Amino acid sequence: MSRLDSFIQRLQAQRACLDAAAAMIADLPGPALELGLGNGRTYDHLRTLLPGRRIFVFEREVRAQPDCVPPAADLFLGDFTEQLPGAMARMGEPAALVHADIGTGDKAASLALARSIAGAVVDLMRPGAVLLSDQPFEDPRLHTAPLPDGVAAGRYHLSIATE
Secondary structure, three states, X not given: OOHHHHHHHHHXXXXXXXXXXXXXXXXXXXXXXXXXXXXXXXXXXHHHHOOOOOEEEEEOOOOOOHHHOOOHHHEEEOOHHHHOOOHHHHHOOOEEEEEEOOOOOOHHXXXXXXXXXXXXXXXXXXXEXXXXXXXXXXXXXXXXXXXXXXXXXXXXXXXXXXX
């Protein structure tokens, strides 16, 4: 498969999972979290899917399109490992949805990052909240949910917080 075809499949899987997750949390209160703003595409999609729901963004350095940058009050700027542990004080309530697009192209480093932040991410989620991610997150408080039709296993990951 060409890199272009792989990229297209990844974006299609990401959109299908975002759409499914938004439907899954429709009746669940709480903000959404976006880990990894990038150029702002998924943040923008989340704003469309979740109108009226606050979206907190965690990013090391903002490089997004100007119209895809969250308000300063909703932006946690810096390293995930430093920003996640104290985030609840600013959020005010646990998250209903977390989208983590943290892959760097270095598979080993991306997996290590997911392992290092998994507990802190789940600490910010309410029971029933959905975590969708480009990397597998492992925590005993998460259980795997089925992927939407057409999304290949391992292409994206969908989990639900149990406690």
